[in-house]
Amino acid sequence: MANGTWTNRRARGGYQLSLVVLFVLAVALVLIGKAQSSLFDRARAHVTDWMAPGLEVVHKPFDAVSNWWNSLGDTMAVHDENVRLKAENARLKQWQTYAVVLQARVKRYQLLLHAVPDPSLSSVLAHVIGRARRPFLETMILDAGKAEGVKPGQAVIDTRGMIGRIFLAGEHTSWVILLSDLNSRIPVISEPGHAQAILTGDNAKAPALETLAQGAQVHEGDQVVSSGDGGILPPGLPIGTVIADGKSFRVALLADPASTQDVEVVDFKNPVEIPAAPTAKDLPVTAAGLPPAAPPPPPAGNAPTTPPLIVPAPPKPQATVAEKPKPAPQQPPATDDDTDNQ
Amino acid sequence: MEHVSTLMGSRVFASVIPVTLALLGVVIANLPISFLGGFVPAPLLGLMPIYFWGLVRPDLMPPFWAFAAGVLEDVLSGGPPGVWTVSFIVTFALIDRQRDAFAGLAGVWAILGFATAATLCCATAYTVEALLYWRIPPFAPVMSELAMSVIFYVLVAMFLGLIHRRLVGPLRGDF
Numbered sequence: 001m002a003n004g005t006w007t008n009r010r011a012r013g014g015y016q017l018s019l020v021v022l023f024v025l026a027v028a029l030v031l032i033g034k035a036q037s038s039l040f041d042r043a044r045a046h047v048t049d050w051m052a053p054g055l056e057v058v059h060k061p062f063d064a065v066s067n068w069w070n071s072l073g074d075t076m077a078v079h080d081e082n083v084r085l086k087a088e089n090a091r092l093k094q095w096q097t098y099a100v101v102l103q104a105r106v107k108r109y110q111l112l113l114h115a116v117p118d119p120s121l122s123s124v125l126a127h128v129i130g131r132a133r134r135p136f137l138e139t140m141i142l143d144a145g146k147a148e149g150v151k152p153g154q155a156v157i158d159t160r161g162m163i164g165r166i167f168l169a170g171e172h173t174s175w176v177i178l179l180s181d182l183n184s185r186i187p188v189i190s191e192p193g194h195a196q197a198i199l200t201g202d203n204a205k206a207p208a209l210e211t212l213a214q215g216a217q218v219h220e221g222d223q224v225v226s227s228g229d230g231g232i233l234p235p236g237l238p239i240g241t242v243i244a245d246g247k248s249f250r251v252a253l254l255a256d257p258a259s260t261q262d263v264e265v266v267d268f269k270n271p272v273e274i275p276a277a278p279t280a281k282d283l284p285v286t287a288a289g290l291p292p293a294a295p296p297p298p299p300a301g302n303a304p305t306t307p308p309l310i311v312p313a314p315p316k317p318q319a320t321v322a323e324k325p326k327p328a329p330q331q332p333p334a335t336d337d338d339t340d341n342q
Numbered sequence: 343m344e345h346v347s348t349l350m351g352s353r354v355f356a357s358v359i360p361v362t363l364a365l366l367g368v369v370i371a372n373l374p375i376s377f378l379g380g381f382v383p384a385p386l387l388g389l390m391p392i393y394f395w396g397l398v399r400p401d402l403m404p405p406f407w408a409f410a411a412g413v414l415e416d417v418l419s420g421g422p423p424g425v426w427t428v429s430f431i432v433t434f435a436l437i438d439r440q441r442d443a444f445a446g447l448a449g450v451w452a453i454l455g456f457a458t459a460a461t462l463c464c465a466t467a468y469t470v471e472a473l474l475y476w477r478i479p480p481f482a483p484v485m486s487e488l489a490m491s492v493i494f495y496v497l498v499a500m501f502l503g504l505i506h507r508r509l510v511g512p513l514r515g516d517f
Contacts, residue, residue: 015405019435022409026427029413033423034474040416040423047417055374062375130374133383135464135484136471137421141374168420175420182479203480 045170048130048141052173055129056143067259121234123264124148126156129173131257138181138203140164140257144265145172153232155266161238161254162226163263174265178257179239180207187229188251190222190242199224199239199251206243206250220244224251234268356510360395360402363505364388364411367498372418383487385494386460388415392430393459394502396437397445399510408434422474429466433459452499457492464488 033040074081109115126148130141144150146169154166156176164184168175177184184201190209195216201207211218222242228235240251367387388411395403412427419426436459437444447455464484471479 015400015434015438019405019431019438022405023428023431023435026409026412026424026431029416029427030422030424030470030474033416037423043417044420058373059375132372132374132420133483134372134419134421135383135467135487136425136479137419139374139420183475203483 041168044175045145045168045173048173048175049145049170052129052141052143055141056127059129063261122267124150124267126150126174126263126265128261128263136182136203138178138201138257139167140176140178142166142174142176142263142265143172145170145174147171149267150174150265151267155226155233155237155268156263157237157266158255158260158263160256161240163255163257163260165233166265176263179253180205180257186233187227188224188239189227189235190218190224193217193219193222195222196227196229197224204250206240206245206252208245209242209249209251211249218242218249220249232268234266237266357402359505359510360391360399361407361410363502364391364395364403364407365414367391368411368414368418372415382490383483385491386463386487387494387498389430389433389460389463389491390456390495390498391502392434393437393456394499394506395510396434397441398506400438400441402510405431405434405438422471425467425470425474428470429463432466433463436462453492453496456495456499457488460488460491460495464491 124144126142126144128140129143132139132141140163142150142156150166150169152166152169156163156165162179164176164178164181165186166174167177179186179199179201180203181201182203184199184207186199188197188199188209189195190197193216195211195218196213197209197211197216197218199207200210209218209224220242224239224242226233226235226237226239238254240253242249243252244250365388367390371384371387373384392403392408392411396408408430409427412430415426415430416423444455444459464487468479468481468484
């Protein structure tokens, strides 16, 4: 240990000038990073891409230990858990039947009303190759990046619900900011009250729910889903259940980032709305009572006689994606009591 | 002549060991691999060689390397840039100012000396983070990291002492 056996050649405070210079540089780094963090982000992405093959090999035994540790508590209560799961399974089967019937009915209504189609969701399957929990950051690293179509802002989900969103995408790896992270903010809705709120991470296991609208009614046990406000995250992604925390509310997350191994990175696209082609009556010349101008003669060659008025943009190519329907809303339209009464 | 070049090589090798261990500590602490499902945070492994050699051989651990370790910590940790750089430099300033007091400590007091330096480091990071985002970050995670760092220092200091006695000291040959 540092017990002072060596004769100190440097006097106390011998680095004062260089320390002042380096301190100023460090503060400048903080300010530059706050203003423009893309330089650091690129460096991180390169480092992670470079480390990815090694991480994939190394993380497996660590994950095994981690899973064993996480399952220690579960093994103690395996019988009770089994009984509870059987009861839950029976109840969910009833709900599934009900949901299928309602889904068919909603589709019929949408067809009858010519409703705007639901946004299309595609996803990239990725494997978790790293997790980091630091005092001011909770993150995981995935083995899919820009080359696979992953972009910053996309939602990351596992089989249970939303985990977080991509905040940095390298060529073949990407970093996920977890919902519980200090810097995570996403717009959500609690159902059935349809109260809009912001889910705010503070490094606690259950992030806080900050309601926006005055008089919004949130109750313990309400289901929280993404609202889709802002157009970045798809609406309706299951997130968790509201729990009371004194006078405020928090959300017990459905997903468990500590144990999940495979995730989906959801790419969300609003459908391109194609309005009906305008007729001759819609043209301003016609509306003013004047005869429409004759179309210009086609140039010599093989030009089309009537070029289309609106050309929809071609869809972007997707890498290793699988089209899937929008996930069904988590909150069924009836309560338990309603179901029991049916 | 050959003897002189061998001696120079040994001295260079010995002088890079502290810095290498500091940077290696940062890399290991920031490996995105979690024991026990993220139940405990990684200790500040990069700070330990900085503290150790900042006290016993400050000529082998100039403040520039504390700055470099801080930058590396910032890049690898994924957090906002500069937070750990400022923290490491502030901690180094404490070590530099109080070298006489810290270097004279032994046993449990040496651990408490590191705990003081680590507390300053974590408190600085906490303050910078709070100022950056203009809100109070949670206290528990940073306290866990501090506790882990102090606990780990007991083992790491033994290892660093061994390295110092077996490699750095004999190869430098000037103390």
